Amino acid sequence: MDRKVGTNEDVEVRKGPWTMEEDLILINYIANHGDGVWNTLARSAGLKRTGKSCRLRWLNYLRPDVRRGNITPEEQLLIMELHDRWGNRWSKIAKELPGRTDNEIKNFWRTRVQKKSKNGESSEGQISMLSDETSAMQMEDVDVGVSQTSYDQGQTSNNLDAFEIPFEPGDNLLSVEELWAMQY
DNA sequence: AAGAGTATCAACCGCTAAGCG
DNA sequence: TCGCTTAGCGGTTGATACTCT
Numbered sequence: 001m002d003r004k005v006g007t008n009e010d011v012e013v014r015k016g017p018w019t020m021e022e023d024l025i026l027i028n029y030i031a032n033h034g035d036g037v038w039n040t041l042a043r044s045a046g047l048k049r050t051g052k053s054c055r056l057r058w059l060n061y062l063r064p065d066v067r068r069g070n071i072t073p074e075e076q077l078l079i080m081e082l083h084d085r086w087g088n089r090w091s092k093i094a095k096e097l098p099g100r101t102d103n104e105i106k107n108f109w110r111t112r113v114q115k116k117s118k119n120g121e122s123s124e125g126q127i128s129m130l131s132d133e134t135s136a137m138q139m140e141d142v143d144v145g146v147s148q149t150s151y152d153q154g155q156t157s158n159n160l161d162a163f164e165i166p167f168e169p170g171d172n173l174l175s176v177e178e179l180w181a182m183q184y
Numbered sequence: 185a186a187g188a189g190t191a192t193c194a195a196c197c198g199c200t201a202a203g204c205g
Numbered sequence: 206t207c208g209c210t211t212a213g214c215g216g217t218t219g220a221t222a223c224t225c226t
Binding site: 011015016017018050052053056060061103104107108110112148 | 191192193194196197202
């Protein structure tokens, strides 16, 4: 998975899944210096990633206020409603769902909602989809992460706590290590 | 038990907008 | 005003886990 792409000059750019080490570097750097100017940040932190990649990783995954785990029925309803109003404006929709990322909502919509509506259901049918989706979700709430990747299994329920502590410089380091230890 | 098919999600790509000199 | 850089967005892809036959 250590593919190296774009080897113009002597700059190597890593792609693909992030390693624990990279996560820690990014988290610690942002904790100490703050985020923004992602290309500079990536270089200064010593990460062989594009600024774009760092930004995405931070916003969708490492940010302390990112909520992980199943989308609740309430959130589903809200997503339906907002998508109805705004269409595929995922970032805008995400702003109305604290802790949820545009990527997460987009994935949810494409894999759950769109799939259902493809199966002969109109957009009105999306509401009826919600009802069985909701019951399915409620079951998933009990049987946490059964249908998710092993990676995700470590992030649901109890492990969310690791992200819910206030984000002070450096003090979430252990949580991330714990998270990774549980994931791998 | 094994292979095929399906579902899920992290990450990348391409494009546009915004900011700045 | 123009051109460059960076941020942000939405669409798409690839890897992996899960389910079915």
